[in-house]
Amino acid sequence: MTVDIASDLTEIEKDALAEIANLGVSRAANSLRQMLGEQVFLTVPNVQIVGRQAASDLIGRGSRSPRFVAVQQSFDGPFAGKALLIFPEEQSLELVRTIVGEQHSLEDVIDLEQEALAETGNVILNACLATIANLLRRTMNMSLPAVIRGSGEALFGETAGNDNLVLFLYINFRTKERDIHGFIALLMDLPSITALKTIVTDYIRVIESGADQPRP
Amino acid sequence: MFNWESILDAIDAGVIVIDERRNIAAWNDWLEKASGRSASSVRGRNLFEVFDSSKLTRLQSAVADAFQFGSSSVLTHSLNTLLPLRDEVGQNLIHNVVVRPLYAEQITHCVLQITDVTVWVTRERVLRDRQNARYHAIVDSAPDAIITTSGDGTIQWFNAVAGRVFGLTTGDLRDQKLGALLTSQDSLTDIISAGDTEGAIFKSVAQLHGTKRDGTAADFDVSFAAWNADGRRFVTTIWRDVTERVAAEQALQLAQEALRKSNEELEQRVIERTNERELILRQLHESQKMETIGQLTGGVAHDFNNLLAVILGSLSLLRKGLPSDPRTSRLLDGAIQGAERGATLTKRLLAFARRQDLKLEAVEVQKLIPEMQDFLSQTIGPAISIILDIPVDIPPVKIDANQLELALMNLAVNSRDAMPNGGTLTISCRAESIDSSRLSPSLSAGDYIRVSLTDTGEGMSDETLSKATEPFFTTKGVGKGTGLGLSMVHGLTAQCGGAMTVASRVGRGTTVTLWLPTASAGELMASLSPQPPPPPLHKGRQLRILLVDDDFLVRANTALMMSDLGHVVVEASSATSALEALKQDTQIELVMTDYLMPGMNGIDLANAIRTRDPNLPIILTTGYAEIRPPSDLSFPRLPKPYTQDQLADIIDSVVKS
Numbered sequence: 001m002t003v004d005i006a007s008d009l010t011e012i013e014k015d016a017l018a019e020i021a022n023l024g025v026s027r028a029a030n031s032l033r034q035m036l037g038e039q040v041f042l043t044v045p046n047v048q049i050v051g052r053q054a055a056s057d058l059i060g061r062g063s064r065s066p067r068f069v070a071v072q073q074s075f076d077g078p079f080a081g082k083a084l085l086i087f088p089e090e091q092s093l094e095l096v097r098t099i100v101g102e103q104h105s106l107e108d109v110i111d112l113e114q115e116a117l118a119e120t121g122n123v124i125l126n127a128c129l130a131t132i133a134n135l136l137r138r139t140m141n142m143s144l145p146a147v148i149r150g151s152g153e154a155l156f157g158e159t160a161g162n163d164n165l166v167l168f169l170y171i172n173f174r175t176k177e178r179d180i181h182g183f184i185a186l187l188m189d190l191p192s193i194t195a196l197k198t199i200v201t202d203y204i205r206v207i208e209s210g211a212d213q214p215r216p
Numbered sequence: 217m218f219n220w221e222s223i224l225d226a227i228d229a230g231v232i233v234i235d236e237r238r239n240i241a242a243w244n245d246w247l248e249k250a251s252g253r254s255a256s257s258v259r260g261r262n263l264f265e266v267f268d269s270s271k272l273t274r275l276q277s278a279v280a281d282a283f284q285f286g287s288s289s290v291l292t293h294s295l296n297t298l299l300p301l302r303d304e305v306g307q308n309l310i311h312n313v314v315v316r317p318l319y320a321e322q323i324t325h326c327v328l329q330i331t332d333v334t335v336w337v338t339r340e341r342v343l344r345d346r347q348n349a350r351y352h353a354i355v356d357s358a359p360d361a362i363i364t365t366s367g368d369g370t371i372q373w374f375n376a377v378a379g380r381v382f383g384l385t386t387g388d389l390r391d392q393k394l395g396a397l398l399t400s401q402d403s404l405t406d407i408i409s410a411g412d413t414e415g416a417i418f419k420s421v422a423q424l425h426g427t428k429r430d431g432t433a434a435d436f437d438v439s440f441a442a443w444n445a446d447g448r449r450f451v452t453t454i455w456r457d458v459t460e461r462v463a464a465e466q467a468l469q470l471a472q473e474a475l476r477k478s479n480e481e482l483e484q485r486v487i488e489r490t491n492e493r494e495l496i497l498r499q500l501h502e503s504q505k506m507e508t509i510g511q512l513t514g515g516v517a518h519d520f521n522n523l524l525a526v527i528l529g530s531l532s533l534l535r536k537g538l539p540s541d542p543r544t545s546r547l548l549d550g551a552i553q554g555a556e557r558g559a560t561l562t563k564r565l566l567a568f569a570r571r572q573d574l575k576l577e578a579v580e581v582q583k584l585i586p587e588m589q590d591f592l593s594q595t596i597g598p599a600i601s602i603i604l605d606i607p608v609d610i611p612p613v614k615i616d617a618n619q620l621e622l623a624l625m626n627l628a629v630n631s632r633d634a635m636p637n638g639g640t641l642t643i644s645c646r647a648e649s650i651d652s653s654r655l656s657p658s659l660s661a662g663d664y665i666r667v668s669l670t671d672t673g674e675g676m677s678d679e680t681l682s683k684a685t686e687p688f689f690t691t692k693g694v695g696k697g698t699g700l701g702l703s704m705v706h707g708l709t710a711q712c713g714g715a716m717t718v719a720s721r722v723g724r725g726t727t728v729t730l731w732l733p734t735a736s737a738g739e740l741m742a743s744l745s746p747q748p749p750p751p752p753l754h755k756g757r758q759l760r761i762l763l764v765d766d767d768f769l770v771r772a773n774t775a776l777m778m779s780d781l782g783h784v785v786v787e788a789s790s791a792t793s794a795l796e797a798l799k800q801d802t803q804i805e806l807v808m809t810d811y812l813m814p815g816m817n818g819i820d821l822a823n824a825i826r827t828r829d830p831n832l833p834i835i836l837t838t839g840y841a842e843i844r845p846p847s848d849l850s851f852p853r854l855p856k857p858y859t860q861d862q863l864a865d866i867i868d869s870v871v872k873s
Contacts, residue, residue, distance in 0.1 A: 034273050035295050077286065090444070099295065111340050115292040115312070122290045130285040139286035139323055144314060 009049055009197075016200050016207075017047040020135065021169050021184070024128030031123045036099060041174040042124070044184070048168045049193065055166040056152035059086055059183050069149045071121020075129055077140030079192035083129060084155060085121040085171075087182040092117060098178045118145045124171075128184060135199055156187070165193050230301070230311070230330030233318070236283055238263045241325060250301040250309055250330070263328075271297050275313065275328075282317040282326045289315045293333065303334065310334040360456045365394045367449035381457060383430055394453065398434070400426025423458070435462040506685065510707065517565035518812075522770050524562065525857030527555045529773035532860050533780055559857050567619065567704040567711075574711060578612040578735035579620060581645050581665060588621060592628050599638030600631070600671075606645040613665045613732040615712045620732075623708050626701040627669045627728050634673025634726060642670045647734070659715045663734045670727040676720040684718055705730065759871065760784045760801070764794040764809035764821065765837070770856075774808075774837075777860045781867070791816035795824060804832070806871065808854075811838040822851050833870040 009017070025042035032040040050058065059068060067089040074082045087095055096116045122145040133140045148155065156166065167186040172179065188196065224231045224244040233242035240263055243255040258266050264276060274296055278289035291298060291313040301309040311330050318325040352375075355362050361378035365371050371392045374384055382397045424436045437456040442449060535548045585606060593602060613620075624643075631641045646666045650659050676684065685706045702718070705728070709716045713733045720726035761783050765771035768789070775785040786801055788794035790813060798804055807825055811818035822834045836853045854866045 031274070031277060034277070073288070111337075111344065112294040115294045119290050119292045119295050122288075126281060126285075126287040126289060130281055130287055133285040139284070139317070141286050141317075141319060142288045144288045144316070145290055 009047075012204060013197070013200050014047050016204050017167070018044055018169075020131060020200070020203060021047060021128065024131035025124065025171060025184075027131055028124040028127035031127060032099070032120070035123070038175065040098075041172075043172045043174075044169045045172065046170045050166050050168050052156040052164065052166055052187070055168050055185055056156045058168060059155075059185075060152045066151055067149065068152065068155060069117065069147065070155050071118055071125065071145045072148055073122065073125045073129075073145050074143045075140045076142075077133070078136050078138050079188060079195040081186055081188035081192050083125045084185045084187070085124050085182060086155060086185060087180065089149060091180050091182070094178060095120065095173065095180055095182075098173070098175050098180065114147055118147050121145050121147070124184070132196075132199065135203060156185070164189060167193070167196065229332070230328070232263065232328040232330070234263050234279070234326050234328070236324060238279065240266065247301075247330070249304070250332075251299070252302070267299055272299075275315070278315040279326055279328075282315050283323050286317050286319075286323060287315075288317070291315070293337070299330065301330070303332075307334075310337050358454075360454050362452065362454050363394060363397075364450055364452045367451065369394045369451075372450065378455065381434075381455065382428060396429070398424060398426040398428060398436070400424055425462070433459070435459045502682075506706070509686065513565045517562040520558065521562045521566075521856050522767055524555050524559050526769045526773045528552065528559070528857050528859060529777050531555060533776055536780065555857075564704050567707045574616040574619060574708075576614050576616060576712060579615050579617045580610075580612045581620075581667060581732075582606045582608050582610055584617060584620065585624065585643060585645070585667075588624060592625070595625065596628050596632035596641065600635055601640050603640060603642045604644075605642060607647075610645050610647055610665060611663070611734045613667075614735040615714075615732055616708075619708050623705040623730070624667075624669070626705060630701055630728075631669060631671035631673060631726070634671055634675070639672035639725075642668075644668050644670070648731075650731075659731055660713075664714060664731045665734055667730040667732060668727055669729075670725060672725045675722040675724050675726055676718075677722055681718060681720050685716070702728075757871070758782050758784065759805045759867070760786065760803045761867075762786045762788060762794060762797055762801075762804045762807045764788045764791065764807065764813070764818070766790060766810065766813040770810070774863070777863055778867075780860065781864050783867070790814065791818075791821035791824075794821060798825065798828075806833050806835070806867065808835040808837060808867075811836050819851075835866055835870055 021044040025044055029040050029042040032042075048058075060066065068086050069089045069092040070084045070086045072082055072084045074080075093110070093113060096113050099116055099120050100112055125145065126142065129140060129142055165188055167188065169184040169186075171182050171184050173182060174180070186196075221242065221244075224242055225246075227244060228246065230247040230250060231242060231244040232240060232247060235241055240258050240261055243253075243258050245255075248254050253266070263279075264272060269276065274291060275298070278287070278291060281287035281289065293310050293312060296313075298311060298313055301311060303309050310333050312333055314329040314331070316327050316329070317323040318327055355375040356377075358375060358377060361381045362375040363371055363378050363382075364373040371384075371394055374382075378384060384392075384397075422438050422440075424438050426434065426436075428434050435458045437458050439454045441452045443452065444450070531548055531552045535545070535552070538544055538548070586604060589602060589604065596602075628641060635641075644667075646668075648664050648666045650661050650664060685702045702716075706716045709730050709732065714731040716731070717729045718726065719729070761778055763771060763775055763778065763785050764787075765774065766789055771787055771789070775787055778785045786797055786804060788797050791809070792815060794807070794809065798807075807822070809818040809821050816824075818836050818838070822836065825832055825834060834851050836851045837856055837858070838853060852866060852870055854862065
């Protein structure tokens with residue numbers, strides 16, 4: 001079923017979703033630059049809709065560490081679900097160091113890890129969700145971020161509840177000195193996915209009809 | 217009616233409610249205290265006018281997102297500069313801010329919740345400091361140097377001991393590589409420098425020897441542990457200085473080595489000394505054997521000599537007394553020749569037994585040997601060339617010149633016989649000193665001339681060599697040699713205080729070496745003084761002679777020869793009876809006495825006579841050379857056996873002087 005749904009996304013839809021996601025993360029990058037005074041490049045090179053198990057497998061692929069750290073926020077509104085920003089646990093400190101800057105000692109980074117991770121995840125996830133909300137010209141009820149740690153199964157299992165599908169986005173997080181690969185996962189139920197697809201379809205139609213409108 | 221705003225004042229956190237225009241709608245008690253501004257003074261005012269907006273861009277966008285999209289945001293102290301809040305004693309409040317939209321139909325308000333995390337952060341810091349203090353207490357009190365490097369070998373941190381051991385100061389840390397601390401041949405240092413932390417060596421302790429930056433050599437046991445933090449690789453190295461231990465081990469090893477060598481040397485010396493002892497014992501045994509043979513030979517030769525003297529004397533008298541008859545004369549001549557050959561043989565035996573009558577004088581071998589060369593060449597034939605190697609300044613030796621010539625002749629003949637197909641005979645002389653370190657049973661310390669005769673002949677086997685100096689041992693076959701040649705030479709050298717050695721290898725040749733003592737200065741002078749001319753014969757004068765000899769046959773024979781010469785002979789068979797006779801007969805003009813007699817010997821008798829009458833001439837007769845200097849210088853001597861002519865000559869010379 002997962003595969004079917006995923007394959008339901010046409011190439012155009014996938015491109016459109018990736019574009020929407022990139023809009024979101026570039027908005028996040030802008031926020032981070034304001035916070036940090038340093039340019040942070042965030043890109044989403046690929047988008048997939050998969051089942052939970054497949055999502056769990058996808059994050060485990062190519063990672064030596066079986067454990068992950070995730071910033072999770074739930075959202076409610078036109079569609080509902082949970083958004084997760086996921087990194088391999090071994091890269092968590094790396095990410096924090098990237099954010100707080102090199103001037104901090106390792107000990108400081110360890111002290112700041114939890115808060116900094118939560119805030120960074122909050123910024124990125126807010127930006128992505130805000131972008132979707134913006135496209136819908138609606139507001140969504142978004143929760144505060146929580147930092148969770150665990151295996152892929154744990155992230156996509158217990159916390160996922162009844163939400164069966166995952167909009168799975170690869171995210172590259174790059175500064176002058178570092179290059180960190182993570183994932184953004186939006187866990188949603190079928191109606192929410194359908195609503196999302198509607199948003200995507202509308203987005204495509206708007207772009208196609210308003211050809212004079214510059215592509216983002 | 218319940219005042220809901222009192223709830224806000226009851227909350228132990230800052231609460232600000234703003235409307236869409238960012239105007240403050242609520243400001244609770246907590247904020248009044250923390251900001252120092254009362255609710256009444258800020259209510260209705262724009263939040264970003266109340267606080268300096270230039271530093272709050274993130275808060276501004278968070279607020280905007282909350283109104284526009286319904287976003288909830290967290291702003292932490294770790295990533296943001298937030299509100300200027302202070303606690304009751306004026307310290308900065310460390311705080312986080314949460315921005316949440318308030319939902320009704322629309323988002324009309326937004327709430328900012330400010331949480332004081334000062335206590336939490338402070339606790340973290342205190343804990344961390346404590347933990348660090350404990351950690352540093354452990355690593356700084358560790359007896360070993362502990363150094364942490366990044367994956368590329370750059371030093372990140374080191375403990376106090378490492379600072380002392382390697383002379384590191386914290387100022388050194390920038391770009392300081394671990395490998396620079398120790399210069400070593402060991403490839404391990406390269407690996408450390410290169411930061412190759414993947415190698416299997418990091419699982420174990422390695423021993424390193426090298427030179428520290430201050431130039432001192434040091435040994436370390438180094439253990440490695442690689443670890444990851446913050447996505448980076450680190451290596452902690454623990455260096456235990458084992459320089460003293462290694463030095464002690466090396467010293468111990470050296471000591472053991474020395475002990476082992478010493479043991480080996482000791483064993484070697486025991487073996488050498490045992491061998492030396494065995495050699496000396498063999499030599500002693502050999503010399504004792506030769507001594508015994510010599511005594512035996514000497515005794516036998518002495519008696520034979522006496523008998524030969526009798527025979528020769530009788531025969532010579534008989535020839536005088538018998539009418540001239542060719543047949544009788546031929547028989548007598550044959551008998552005399554036989555007896556003379558017997559006399560020669562006994563002389564050689566006595567020479568071997570070191571009892572020949574030696575006339576020791578200083579002899580210059582650099583003259584004597586070249587003078588012999590022609591004669592030697594004739595004797596050994598033209599097939600053998602003679603090479604002389606004699607330094608002209610070599611000191612003289614103390615020996616009987618005639619006997620030395622005879623010895624050299626004997627040895628040359630031996631060499632000739634060893635070289636039937638010709639060859640070379642080398643005669644070399646060298647001065648040598650024997651000190652106490654080279655003593656042998658046959659040589660005492662002193663200065664010697666080493667006279668060596670080396671031939672290129674067939675040589676001798678060890679077995680032959682061991683018997684070469686024994687009398688009557690000959691390799692020349694029956695009738696070809698007496699077997700007394702080497703024995704004689706051996707006896708001669710021994711008698712004059714030297715020695716003879718023979719070295720030989722089959723097929724390579726033989727070297728006979730004579731060790732002859734050098735003559736002292738006094739002996740040299742004596743020999744240089746001109747020899748007195750032989751006294752003329754004074755035949756015809758009749759003398760009254762006292763003849764003393766315990767051997768009846770010899771005495772009778774000599775008495776006959778004396779009577780035949782016209783002398784009157786008074787006979788005595790012992791020294792005692794001789795002295796008695798001298799008392800009775802005051803007409804005695806000459807005393808001739810045998811040396812070896814029971815009771816008082818010839819020398820004692822002669823001395824006794826000389827004390828009574830210093831002018832009475834005395835002749836000693838002897839078959840032995842047992843009369844030791846200076847006794848032999850005091851009285852003229854006549855060696856046995858002697859002919860009537862020899863008897864007449866000595867009587868004449870004594871009476872004349």
